[in-house]
Structure formats: structure tokens, C-alpha cells
């Protein structure tokens with residue numbers, strides 16, 4: 216007889232997990248690989264994880280789903296993405312400011328319609344799941360309806376999501392501006408009251424970026440964020456040189472771009488800055504000292520021609536400065552994919568252009584535990600350990616004939632992971648579990664919503 220109550224859901228297969236930061240302690244010391252692992256799930260959380268032979272007695276015999284030739288890892292975390300831009304990925308020919316005016320600000324005007332917002336939110340979340348992403352920090356549009364739609368859809372799927380209403384009161388079409396500083400504040404506060412902390416949802420106060428808010432709106436935004444502890448603050452920072460010049464002309468009294476946000480109380484724990492490409496040393500130092508996070512969006516930076524992320528400065532700075540909290544992100548629709556695997560591959564290429572070769576373990580870390588740490592969520596998501604939410608991705612390591620062939624010539628785990636991030640995409644997503652329930656199954660081409668019928672994997 217087992218001394219433990221028998222559990223009724225468990226996944227068997229090779230498992231990958233991080234117990235520390237590979238940028239700090241090295242890849243080998245940070246990573247744990249179990250060739251024949253078992254992850255036991257109970258009430259939406261991981262009850263135990265380890266070697267199959269050691270743990271099998273704790274599981275009812277028919278409760279184990281076996282995934283050979285696969286890799287079980289924490290669900291990916293996309294730390295910066297615009298769901299309304301799902302319908303405008305791949306807009307040709309322009310760089311950031313012109314791209315915003317030509318594509319983004321046209322598309323986003325449609326999200327005052329609850330029906331349109333709901334339809335896109337549904338597609339977006341399904342595509343996240345298909346890509347293996349279980350948590351994202353999401354920009355909605357200026358319309359409260361756009362936030363309602365995303366939160367409703369995530370609530371239905373039990374997904375852990377962070378999202379917020381974009382705040383803008385200048386330098387965009389009138390239809391996309393908050394009617395007043397007060398109305399933007401009030402609408403955000405109402406959304407926080409309704410959604411923040413409900414199920415697995417968190418609110419992010421979301422000023423789009425400094426050029427689209429007046430000083431008065433940034434001031435109110437700082438007050439709003441301060442009045443709601445535990446919420447996030449997300450915005451863009453130093454994505455292009457042209458944007459930096461614009462910010463300098465709009466805020467001549469501030470020392471640099473980040474200082475605009477600091478001045479209005481918008482740096483600190485749970486502040487998440489997209490891009491961070493064109494920064495001065497003072498800004499790097501303040502990002503670290505304030506506990507703020509940055510997001511690296513490589514496919515977007517390449518696609519919009521924005522610049523090269525400085526991995527070495529962000530993650531391996533010289534003493535006395537320490538590493539900056541960093542997550543990987545797609546930034547769709549500036550980014551060209553919702554796949555975090557493809558995003559890792561793009562991050563490697565951006566690194567190479569700056570003579571920094573991002574290792575596969577470091578890339579996987581930035582999409583899982585590192586991203587969770589950047590969001591102060593490392594006690595809930597991003598690793599496979601008892602007590603963590605059971606948000607899990609099962610990756611097929613042979614998802615195309617060419618990857619299958621290439622994998623036969625891999626000698627090490629690092630090689631195998633690197634091949635995956637270089638060659639694989641959403642076709643490699645075999646199954647995704649959200650809060651311990653099967654949320655996507657490639658085999659059944661099926662997305663499940665809790666409470667509805669779904670087939671069991673065998």
C-alpha cells in the first residue's frame with residue numbers, strides 16, 4: 216500500500232526545469248533534466264515531480280499520460296504582446312512611428328466593438344496555446360471593451376494573464392484617445408476593481424509610451440498604479456532612435472527616456488518595459504536598482520529595424536551592477552510570430568549580430584523561469600516544482616521530418632534544445648495543460664475549455 220493518497224493525473228516523459236538563473240550560475244548548474252520524469256498534478260497544481268520509477272507508486276495506474284520522444288517543460292511566458300494586433304502581423308515597409316500610424320492606429324480603432332474584440336481575443340488565446348504559451352502580459356487598446364474581451368476569454372480558460380487598457384491622450388487619432396485624463400484613470404480603476412486578482416488574472420496599468428501621453432496623463436497614471444498595489448505597469452522604452460529623439464523634444468527637462476517614467480512614479484517592481492534597446496548607462500543602472508523588468512522582443516526588433524538588444528549589458532553586467540530582470544516576448548504585431556520557440560531562434564540571431572551567442576538553456580530560461588522572475592511570479596509559474604501552478608507544455612522533439620533527422624545527430628541536451636529553438640515552431644506543441652487541465656491537444660486538434668467535454672490524451 217502506498218502511504219500517499221493516489222493521485223489521478225500525471226504526465227510521464229523527459230522533463231526540463233530550471234532551479235536557478237543560468238546567466239548567473241552557468242547553464243549546467245541552473246538546469247535540471249530528467250530523462251524519464253513524472254509530473255503529478257493535483258487541484259491544478261504540481262503535487263510532485265521527479266523520476267518516474269521513484270514516484271510511480273503515488274499515482275493511480277491508469278492516471279499516467281505518457282509522452283515519449285517529447286519534452287515536458289513549464290508553459291512559455293510571453294512578457295509583451297498586443298492581442299489587437301493579431302490581425303495585422305506582417306505589415307510591410309515601415310519602421311516604428313510610421314508603422315504605428317499606418318497600421319496599428321487604424322486596426323486598434325475596431326476594438327470598441329465588443330463582438331470584434333471577443334472574436335480576436337479568442338483567436339489570440341488559442342494561438343497562444345498552440346504556441347505553448349500559457350501566460351502573457353498583454354496590451355489591449357484604449358477601449359475598456361477590449362480588456363473585458365481578453366479577460367473574459369482568459370477567465371473561461373483558467374489562464375494566468377496580465378492585461379490592461381492602453382492609456383493615450385495625444386499624438387494618435389482622436390478615436391484612440393482617452394476623452395480626458397480623468398476618464399482614462401476612472402476606466403482603468405473600474406477594470407482593476409472588476410478583474411485584478413479574479414481567478415488567475417492581473418491588471419497592468421498600460422500607458423502606451425511617453426509620446427502618446429501628456430505629462431498630466433503620466434502623472435495620473437503614476438497615481439493610479441500607486442493606488443493599486445500588486446498591479447503591473449507596462450509600457451515601451453527606447454525602441455528606436457527616432458522615438459528617443461521625440462521623447463527628448465517632448466520632455467526636455469528629463470535627463471533621459473527612463474527618467475520620464477521615473478519622474479511620474481512608473482518604475483519599480485512589476486514595471487515592465489518593452490524593448491530597452493537604446494539606453495544610456497544611467498538608465499541601465501536605474502532599471503536594476505528599481506527592480507523594474509525589461510522585455511526582449513527580437514522578432515519585432517528585426518522586423519521593424521529597431522536595433523540590437525544588448526544581452527551582455529542586460530544579463531551579465533560587470534560588478535557592482537547586477538543582472539536586470541528580463542523576459543522574452545513576441546511583441547505581436549510588431550513581432551512576426553506568437554511562437555516563443557521561434558522567438559528564441561530570433562533572439563539568437565540578434566545576439567549574434569552583437570557578437571553574443573545566446574545558449575539554448577539561457578533562451579529557454581528567458582521564456583520560462585526568467586520571465587516569471589521578471590514578473591515577480593516565480594513562486595507560481597515558470598518551473599516544475601511542488602506547489603507551482605500546473606501550466607505545462609509537452610513539446611514534440613521530432614515535429615518535422617527535418618527536425619527528426621537533425622535530432623539523430625545531436626549529442627547533448629544543449630544541442631537538442633538549440634535545434635528546437637532554431638527549427639521548431641507551433642507544430643511541436645503536442646499538448647498544453649493549463650491549471651492542470653488539458654487545454655490543447657495536437658493529436659485531437661482540439662482546444663478545451665474547462666467544464667466542456669474534451670478527449671483524454673493516451
Ligand code: GUN
Nearest residue numbers: 297319423424451546549
Ligand atoms: N511603441 C508604442 N506602441 C507600440 C506598439 O504597439 N508596438 C511596438 N512595437 N512599439 C510601440
Ligand code: ZN
Nearest residue numbers: 295297489546
Ligand atoms: Zn509593443
